[in-house]
Amino acid sequence: MTTEVTADTSDLGPIADSFQDKGLKQGALGLISSTVIGVASTAPAYSLAATLGFVVVVIGPQAPIVTILAFIPILLTSFAYRELNRADPDCGTTFTWATRAFGPKTGWQGGWGIVAADLLVMASLAQVAGQYVFLLFGANGIGHNPASGWVLLVGIIWIIAMTYICYLGIEVSANFQKALLGIELTMLLVFSVVALVKVGSGHAPAGHLTPSWSWFNPLDIAGPQAFIVGLALMLFIYWGWDTTVSVNEETADSRRTPGKAAVLSTFVLLVTYVLVVMSSESYAGLGTTGIGLGNPNNTSDVISVMGHSVFGTSGLGNFLYHLLLLMVLSSAAASTQTTILPTARTTLSMAVYKAIPKAFAKMHRRHLTPTVSTLVMGGISIVLYLVFNSLSGGNVIPDAVSAIGVMIAFYYGLTGFACAWYYRKDLGKSARNLWMQGILPLLGGLMLYFILGWSLYFYWQPVNSYTSWQMPFAPHWDIGGVFIIDVLSILVGIVLMFVYASLRPAFFRGEVLTRSTPTLVPEDVGAEVGLFGIDEEDGAEPPTGITLEERMARLASEPGRPGHGDPSGTPVKPDD
Numbered sequence: 001m002t003t004e005v006t007a008d009t010s011d012l013g014p015i016a017d018s019f020q021d022k023g024l025k026q027g028a029l030g031l032i033s034s035t036v037i038g039v040a041s042t043a044p045a046y047s048l049a050a051t052l053g054f055v056v057v058v059i060g061p062q063a064p065i066v067t068i069l070a071f072i073p074i075l076l077t078s079f080a081y082r083e084l085n086r087a088d089p090d091c092g093t094t095f096t097w098a099t100r101a102f103g104p105k106t107g108w109q110g111g112w113g114i115v116a117a118d119l120l121v122m123a124s125l126a127q128v129a130g131q132y133v134f135l136l137f138g139a140n141g142i143g144h145n146p147a148s149g150w151v152l153l154v155g156i157i158w159i160i161a162m163t164y165i166c167y168l169g170i171e172v173s174a175n176f177q178k179a180l181l182g183i184e185l186t187m188l189l190v191f192s193v194v195a196l197v198k199v200g201s202g203h204a205p206a207g208h209l210t211p212s213w214s215w216f217n218p219l220d221i222a223g224p225q226a227f228i229v230g231l232a233l234m235l236f237i238y239w240g241w242d243t244t245v246s247v248n249e250e251t252a253d254s255r256r257t258p259g260k261a262a263v264l265s266t267f268v269l270l271v272t273y274v275l276v277v278m279s280s281e282s283y284a285g286l287g288t289t290g291i292g293l294g295n296p297n298n299t300s301d302v303i304s305v306m307g308h309s310v311f312g313t314s315g316l317g318n319f320l321y322h323l324l325l326l327m328v329l330s331s332a333a334a335s336t337q338t339t340i341l342p343t344a345r346t347t348l349s350m351a352v353y354k355a356i357p358k359a360f361a362k363m364h365r366r367h368l369t370p371t372v373s374t375l376v377m378g379g380i381s382i383v384l385y386l387v388f389n390s391l392s393g394g395n396v397i398p399d400a401v402s403a404i405g406v407m408i409a410f411y412y413g414l415t416g417f418a419c420a421w422y423y424r425k426d427l428g429k430s431a432r433n434l435w436m437q438g439i440l441p442l443l444g445g446l447m448l449y450f451i452l453g454w455s456l457y458f459y460w461q462p463v464n465s466y467t468s469w470q471m472p473f474a475p476h477w478d479i480g481g482v483f484i485i486d487v488l489s490i491l492v493g494i495v496l497m498f499v500y501a502s503l504r505p506a507f508f509r510g511e512v513l514t515r516s517t518p519t520l521v522p523e524d525v526g527a528e529v530g531l532f533g534i535d536e537e538d539g540a541e542p543p544t545g546i547t548l549e550e551r552m553a554r555l556a557s558e559p560g561r562p563g564h565g566d567p568s569g570t571p572v573k574p575d576d
Contacts (some may be wrong), residue, residue: 015565035261039268040181043335045188045303045328046128048276050401051237053299055277056286059230061209064278065216066227070234071270073451076444077412078262080419083437085262087422092349094411094418100515101418104355105497106509110418111350112493113137113411117239118343120400120407120489123388125336126155127397128301132329133158135304146300147394156382156488162336163378164342167364167371180330185272187327190320191303192275195283195310205309207292211278228454232405235451238269239408240335283310300398303328340381344373353513354506364553395466396481403485409452416445422515459483461523 010283052063059066090096094114099107130151134143142148198204199211214220221227281293284306291306298305307324311317348370351360362372388396423437442517459482462468467481501508 029219035264035268036181039265040184040240040331040334040337042238042265042269043125043331044237044269044272044276045184045331046125046335047237047331048188048273049301049303049328049331050128051125051233052277052280053293053302055230055233055237056293057299058233059216060222060226061212062218062221063215063230063281064274064417066221066230067237067273067277068216068270069218070231070238071266073231073380073412073444073447074235074238074266075263076440077416077448078266079436080416080441080444081262082260083441084219084415084419090349091345092353093346094415095346095350096353096513097418097422098414099353099513100517101422104510104513106414107469107513108350108355108497108508109493110411110414111346111355112497113407113414114346115343116489116493117404117407117411118339118377119380119384120404120485121339122336123155123385123397124158124401125332125339126381126385127151127389127394129158129332129336130155132304132325132332136325136329146397147389152385152389155385158333158336159381162333163374163381165337166340166378167374180334183323184327184331184334187324188272188276191307191310191324192279195279196307198310199279199282204283205291207290209282209285209289211282215278215281225458227453228451229458232409232455232458233402233453235405235408235412235448236401237273238266239404239551240339248530251266252441265486280306295368310553339372340374340377343377347373347377354504355508358498373529392467392481396485398472399466399481399484402465402482403489406452406455406459406486407489409448409455413445413448413452416441416443416448420445451508456486458484459486472575 055066056063084097087091088096088100092111094112095107097107098110101107117303127146129147130153131143131146134140134151135152141151143153168257195204196211201207218227221230280302284291284293284302286292286294288296291298291309292376293302304325307321308317311320311324313321347356347360348354348363351358351373360370360376362370364371368422388394388400419441422440423433427434427438458464462478462480465482467484469481469484471477471479498510506512
């Protein structure tokens with residue numbers, strides 16, 4: 001029998017530590033586990049298999065330099081996550097921080113951006129997992145048919161299995177991901193090294209390319225549109241490292257470790273991606289036939305196509321090829337799981353702060369995981385997978401993957417802006433504050449929002465999507481499917497926000513979460529949950545305890561802390 005608790009916000013007394021928790025299992029993760037979760041969340045093998053072909057088609061041989069340049073806004077955003085997490089280690093991340101900085105409606109949309117991006121990607125993850133299960137066991141006819149009913153069935157079972165692992169607890173999740181990531185990174189390294197050795201020894205297939213410094217010259221990129229679209233595609237490849245901060249309340253030294261893990265995971269990804277992109281481009285070439293990365297038949301999965309050619313068909317080669325398939329499968333598994341993790345914790349935080357029904361704040365007493373949030377995430381993912389798979393022969397799924405870039409740019413960029421705005425009165429106190437809390441996060445946010453706007457313009461054109469929609473009324477425009485998915489996702493979020501604001505307005509009136517609000521804890525055990533999780537009483541008592549401003553002052557007063565107040569220990573005066 002499942003025993004659940006919810007969080008009590010009605011009587012919060014002062015606490016000894018710098019923040020209060022939501023009932024999650026504290027101290028379950030260290031720096032290595034957090035970094036593993038961050039890297040695994042991006043699913044390097046899955047992301048490369050699903051995206052590298054499109055990147056090369058758009059950018060050409062300069063894919064390696066775009067891989068490096070796309071890392072810049074990601075790195076700048078990771079600084080924002082680190083700085084905000086040090087002051088407010090809340091698992092709601094962008095939702096909580098943007099609410100404190102800009103107000104409840106902006107913060108709510110930031111939380112929705114996280115949820116929408118995670119829901120959109122689940123169908124692709126499940127589909128890839130379903131296909132690779134069959135490819136792994138030699139059922140190539142089914143495995144190469146993404147719309148197969150058998151692939152759909154296995155994909156649904158996959159989502160259920162990963163949801164159950166997340167339900168069991170964060171330590172199980174982290175240990176499972178360590179094993180998966182070990183296989184994944186090892187095989188990516190082996191794959192890249194073997195490919196480069198064959199190129200160097202003259203055993204690569206016809207059409208291969210010799211690595212050139214011109215691949216790292218951004219001035220050789222075809223044009224600004226190719227460059228910006230390439231950056232947007234690369235956002236998807238890097239996306240996911242922020243999971244390290246979503247599980248901050250379950251991390252040892254939650255003020256420092258998640259931020260360090262976020263930055264560290266981005267560098268691990270940079271090295272991995274540059275190596276694989278360069279080796280794949282060199283070995284397969286850019287041709288439009290055979291294993292060439294420009295072959296339209298290979299764009300949705302270049303790694304499995306290259307596998308036999310790189311490793312051969314001998315006993316060892318066949319073994320390594322199947323291990324390569326297992327690598328992509330494990331990558332999809334890890335990403336499925338780490339997609340559920342941050343979404344469940346975002347909705348947990350939103351529920352605790354009364355921004356969504358409080359049923360989402362229910363916690364399992366033994367596993368200390370958000371039960372309703374986790375199960376609802378898994379259930380909605382299955383429904384969306386069924387819907388996407390049934391529309392336009394399943395072509396909605398790759399369009400949904402492309403649409404994710406806009407949602408990523410939205411909430412990553414919002415986090416950068418929130419950091420700069422929140423620390424605005426501290427920026428003049430040191431050069432470190434100015435750069436790490438102000439200029440760099442702001443610059444990252446501006447870059448991401450520029451990519452967001454350009455992507456919407458690009459994907460408006462139906463030629464840039466797998467699906468399209470024609471307006472049934474004048475002027476009868478044909479609109480790209482990616483643009484439609486992005487706009488619908490945004491509209492759904494706006495509608496849900498205003499509906500819940502009309503039913504439960506306390507959060508949206510600024511009565512629950514402000515700059516001076518302490519981090520909340522789960523509500524009373526066995527509390528009744530009414531219709532839509534709405535309490536009968538509409539009022540919201542202001543919580544008491546250690547506020548964010550007091551926590552920031554404590555951080556600033558710690559001796560020897562660079563860039564945070566006077567080293568002598570003089571507290572920073574809280575903002576007005």
